[in-house]
Amino acid sequence: MYHAHVDSWWLLIVLFLITYFLLRAGKDKGAKILHMIVRLFYIVMIFSGVVLLFNWNFAIAYVIKAILAIVLIYAMEMILVRTKKGTLGSKAPMYWGLFVVTLVVVILLGMRIITF
Numbered sequence: 852m853y854h855a856h857v858d859s860w861w862l863l864i865v866l867f868l869i870t871y872f873l874l875r876a877g878k879d880k881g882a883k884i885l886h887m888i889v890r891l892f893y894i895v896m897i898f899s900g901v902v903l904l905f906n907w908n909f910a911i912a913y914v915i916k917a918i919l920a921i922v923l924i925y926a927m928e929m930i931l932v933r934t935k936k937g938t939l940g941s942k943a944p945m946y947w948g949l950f951v952v953t954l955v956v957v958i959l960l961g962m963r964i965i966t967f
Contacts, residue, residue: 852906856899857961863892864954867927874934886931893924912967916960923953 866889873882900917907913926949933939939946959965 852899852902856896856903859892859895859899860961863889863896866892867931870931871934874931879935882935886935889927889931893928896920896924912960912965916957919953919957919960923950923957926950926953 866885870882870885870889873885900920904913904917926946930939930943930946930950933942933946956965
């Protein structure tokens, strides 16, 4: 389950970026399909993450990683939805900053570079 979770995260990030750039380019049909796939991967991530939390007996580092991963999913969804609606505007730096910071921390926690 661990490798499926990790590999799915990388695929999710790539799909998210492709979807974002399709939305920016005005390719609504392709972006809509990819956005639905991205949402499916959100569910896969949450499910596999919960399974891993149970396997690791809710270790505090992984609970924190799970909370940050939910925040990361929120940031990705807000970036895509607001880009599609054209309302990202002045909030873009906030959402992109949240995305980058949580992505880096989640990766560092997942790779056990940050531990406690």
